[in-house]
Amino acid sequence: MNNTLVNMIDISDAGYQEFFDLLEANEIEPKIVRLALAGFGCSGPRFGLMVDDPTDSDVVEIVKDITFIVAKDLYDEYQGFVILSDEENYGGGMSLRPKKIDEAAGCSTCATGCAV
Template sequence: MYIATNKETCDKIREVLAAQADKPQNIRVFIAGMACSGPSFGLGLDNINDEDVTEIVEGVNFVLEKSVFDSVGEIKVEWVGNGYSVQPVNVQPSACGSCSSCG
């Protein structure tokens, strides 16, 4: 697995982990939903399962289901000032317009 991230992002995640010391200390990257432009991703605290792949970056243990990694590949996690941006590295969202909910 490969997580593209930076020190600032990992610093912010470590702050969350420190405040949630009673919770699992792994950051799960997961598919939070699907839209016409592809999957949207989220982050959460979670345990490691047998079906997972992991990578430690700057002391942060990222976890992702192997099947998700196999379908989307590398993931970029970045602190963007008011939250985290989580996106596949090599997949650009397609232009919408194929569904009625996009206007």
């Protein structure tokens, strides 16, 4: 049986509507999305979304009509996620960020450095 967590996902009404509209525009049915680690960059981990089904090793949160799933170990490491609308992200597009950020990650960890 899948574990259900409350507040795995922090999302405003505006963020929810923008995300829901994105799923609708891409004809995603049912609206079940997995949050997954997509790699690392100078600013830390990057996350992506994919259509998938939950497994026994996932945690699940249903926000209105969207079901979010994430691997339990990823949830444990980042303690959940925040989804920001374009407006909340100051016009930088929708954003998916972890709740817990490793302060050691950043430009100083890159061998080549970051453009400023």
